[in-house]
Amino acid sequence: MRTRAATSIAIALLIAMAAASLLILAYGQSPGHVYAVLLGHTWGDRYGLGQVLFKSTPLIFTGLAVAVAFQAGLFNIGAEGQLLVGGLAMALVGARCGGLPAPLAIGLCLAAGALAGAALGALPGWLRARFGAHEVINTIMLNFIAQALALWLGRRFFFVEQTVHTPAIADCARLPALGLAGSAASVGFALALLAAIAVHGLMRHTRLGFELRALGQSATAAAAGGVAIGRAIVVAMALSGGLAGLVGAGTVLGYKGYYEEGIASGSGFMGIAVALLGRNRPLWIVPAALLFGTLAHGGLAVNALVPKEIVEVIQAIVILAIAASSSDLQRLAAQGQR
DSSP states (O other): OHHHHHHHHHHHHHHHHHHHHHHHHHTTOOHHHHHHHHHHTTTTSHHHHHHHHHHHHHHHHHHHHHHHHHHTTOOOOOHHHHHHHHHHHHHHHHTTOTTSOHHHHHHHHHHHHHHHHHHHHHHHHHHHHHHOOOHHHHHHHHHHHHHHHHHHHIIIIISOTTSSBOOOOOGGGOOOBOOSTTOSOBTHHHHHHHHHHHHHHHHHHSHHHHHHHHHHHOHHHHHHTTOOHHHHHHHHHHHHHHHHHTTHHHIIIIIISSOBTTTTTTHHHHHHHHHHHTTTOHHHHHHHHHHHHHHHHHHHHGGGTSOTHHHHHHHHHHHHHHHHTOHHHHHHHHHHHO
16 A cells, blocks of 8 residues: 555656656756756755755644544644634734743743634534534634634734834744754754654544544444544544644744744645645655655746746656555545535
């Protein structure tokens, strides 16, 4: 099973590179030279490496969020809204943590972000468990509600006057930078790695993880085995939302030091691609996020040679190829038809 998954990922990447190479040749450039420049300005450069880690951090969290829901047979499209409310909660708590020890201040901020995201994620889970309302529709709609609510609350109560961001968080709540040539990378990346390890342990070595995976395989069989289906659905969506709510670890607590309108925009939807490429395995999600982080920053580096949209083509082809062969999507689609 693992060999087949790894093979499908490799094939998807080769197809994407082949298509991109043809586009690069059509533009009059050498594919080898373009790829060398891309890698040289990402993994071959301290600043570039830091930017890759920074851009990968939110993708790890949102990829994990999508993967947890996937493994429970659910499709969370709401990470985009969950990361917004989580980031805002982090910033509001962080601004009031002055004087606290750094571990306590950072812990409170992370807890606030996770709880805010979990609350928003639990709502569509409850609607699914109680009324059978499909979580895809509900999470999509909640994205718009969360975005509008965060913007209204910010402008009405929290944003600094004449700006679109909250006051700066206390210094004790800031995550240290990784010191990679002035890049935006912070300890938030390390927290994302710890989150991936923790989710792996939860899903593979705990009763809760077994129940969520059983639910994803067959709700009928899970119920027959004693799993409380309604509770498991709510818990899965709350856990998924909580992971998305931690995106602010890299942006609010690390890079910016405050919540800003539109922060980490797009990371919630890109997390779906990361989860698919990582086959919804928490530890596989890390290299998948690093790949997309590399392409995101590398696209800026090669823009002098070819349009950066070619890098976006690579991302799109990878997503399409992986989605076409994803057994998880096929299973969810079958469940939706029933």
